[in-house]
Amino acid sequence: MKLLSISDVAKERDCIESYDEARDSSVVDEDKLLDSLETDLRSGGVIVDWHVCDIFPERLIDLVVVLRCSNSTLYERLEKRGYKKSKISENVEAEIMQVILEEAQDSYDEHIVIELNSDSKKESTANVKRLVSWLKKWIDDHPQGVSNELQVTDSESDANDDDDDEK
Structure with missing residues (x-):
């Protein structure tokens, strides 16, 4: 899988129009950002990490994961x-107003939007296992759309995060 941290990609690909x-x-x-990402997203095997999802056309997205946490946990992390x-x-x-969750639910089919709690390391580990399971099923269901490089092993389902500072 290829991880695209959109904040970094926007800077690298000159997609920043101003600073607030x-x-x-x-x-x-x-x-401009979406134009620069089209080829990446069409190739598959991409995880997009960003706080905005509604700009991405549904035809390019297979799953939207909205990570949630308590307000006190979010405050401490930030x-x-x-x-x-x-x-x-x-x-x-x-977070209180569920802005990201509602944007995702309004922008994509309800079957591809999932909400996961991410307050603790235990929850994060469970989330990773759930997503790896989903990915394995997706690969099985889409053999024509999977390159030889895109494979998931059981060892990848073990989250090895030494701190609890998740996004």
Whole structure:
């Protein structure tokens, strides 16, 4: 699998149109970003890591995973990452209002959107196992769309995360 951290990809592929000082965040040119990702997404075997999902056409997406956590856990994680208080508050408020979950549910078929809690290492490990199981089934169901490089072994289902600082 190839992981695309969209924040990094947007910078690498010159898809940043401006910087929002108040939010302490880059503003992405979504059309340019999507154009630059089309080939990657069509090739399959890609995990897209970003807080926005509704820009991606459903034809390019097989599964949308929305990771959730308690507000106190989210606050602590973002604080550890050095986020400004205003950005932490905005993220916690979005979590309370289920903004990302609702965007995903409004943008994609209900069968491809799943919500997973990610408060603890135990939950994260269970999430990894669930996703590896889903991926194995997807590979079995799509043999024509799988390259020889895209294989999942049982050892990959063992999450080996030494800290509890998940996204």
